[in-house]
Amino acid sequence: MITNFTKLPAVLLLADGTVFYGKAAGKIGTTTGEICFNTGMTGYQEIFTDPSYFGQIMVTTNAHIGNYGIAKEEVESGNIQIAGLVCKNYNIYYTRKQAQESIQDYFQEQNIVSISDIDTRQLVRHIRDKGAMNAIISSEILDIDALKKQLDQVPSMDGLELSSKVSTTETYTFGEENATYRVAVLDLGVKKNILRNFHDRDVYAKVYPAKTSFAEMEKDFAPNGYFISNGPGDPSAMPYAVETVKDILKANKPMFGICLGHQLLALANDIPTIKMFNGHRGLNHPVKNVIIDHCEVTSQNHGFGVVPEAVRASDKVEITHVNLNDKSIEGIRVKGKKAFSVQYHPESSPGPHDSRYLFDDFVKMMQKN
Structure with a gap:
């Protein structure tokens, strides 16, 4: 009607x-x-x-x-x-x-x-x-x-913390409790299709409010791995989430981050972020996986990014994915740790679906843990 x-x-x-x-x-x-x-x-x-x-x-x-x-x-x-x-x-x-x-x-x-x-x-x-x-x-x-x-009264997105406004206020679960793997999801604005992709891979996910500490998630759920979600706002205004990511890295737990999660992983490794002139938003951004020399069409939605020069100069991370349009950094993994992230959205629905192998990579990482 x-x-x-x-x-x-x-x-x-x-x-x-x-x-x-x-x-x-x-x-x-x-x-x-x-x-x-x-x-x-x-x-x-x-x-x-x-x-x-x-x-x-x-x-x-x-x-x-x-x-x-x-x-x-x-x-x-x-x-x-x-x-x-x-x-x-x-x-x-x-x-x-x-x-x-x-x-x-x-x-x-x-x-x-x-x-x-x-x-x-x-x-x-x-x-x-x-x-x-x-x-x-x-x-x-x-x-x-x-x-x-x-x-004139509207604040700039630069420096604005918004994830705590969209995050769940109470923990909840997604999937089958008897699944093979258990993943703790730090909800900074998680999309439902991310949780569906975990469920499709025999993962039982427990979703936590944005400001939940690593210690609390570890004690409550004892997960096989941690996922740091996408979300809105400026990542540099989220010291609470950066500390959580640092604690996960210290414990050497398997970790996967998407979009905002990618930026937070960079910040946890002393790589700064920047507000982009326009950002990347759409279903047709070409990205190259430089590890396996493979190109994929991706769905993207971000107005902030990691500083490319800082990533290239870092001795803590290595580049895994690069945007073929502007050479921005689309993926990193932490040296000596079981942690990686991408700037784009492999769970995208209706598509493209070129990058869903990243969920499989995360499951394989948990298998080896």
Whole structure:
């Protein structure tokens, strides 16, 4: 059922003063966040519900959003995580039999303010040239000066700690208790499909709140390995998580990190992180595994990265994966330890699935432990 949808005027204002006029989508209201873009042609539900996007306004480069509806089983967390959506064509009608509702009903239920009928090609070119920045969408306030005042109050993503806001507040388990392997998951914004990939490999996972210590997880669960999840915000603002990773390394426990987990593993080895000019977001980023001389197409979502020069100069880690577009570091492993990480998302759903061997590598590492 599609209810209460009227194409009212709406405005998008960027922090550099650029204004775009469009039509209201989702809930009527005002929202703020860091604006970024994703180049994926499919998988908008994964984007909406990925906790790594918490606090961000998402621009979709694909022209049609909502055209295949909303299927409640195709989510990566319990609710929508993006702060708002910017798109060209906002499709409230759908024909896919697996869908249960329209994007409009979905956004209204979860109070998501969005804007459509924007020239997203022009907007993406602008962000690409000027860099990621804060923005505001409103369908209730159209006065630009009033919006500027509100936007000025929005903090920069640089230095912002957000993982504790999206992490679980209570531990929970995923999988079969009698599985061969037990993995403790430090939830900094974990996606459900990561847990599904563990389950598919005979792993029983126990998911812990972001600020859980290594000692607590070890005593409570005695896992075969540790997983450090993806998540939002600035990794350098998370000393608590860096200390947890250091403790896991000291104990020489098998450890696997994805995205934010990759950045934290770097920080635990004295490698700094940086806020990227634009970040990498989409389903089509080429990465080379330099260990086995193998290339893979990857799904990515990150606005921070590790400093490439610091990784190359480090005597603690070795590079395993490199981005073929900009030569950024996409994977590392710690010398003399059972720990590795990648910047991209091997669990990506709907895809690509080129990198799911990394879950198998982690299981093999636990076998040898």
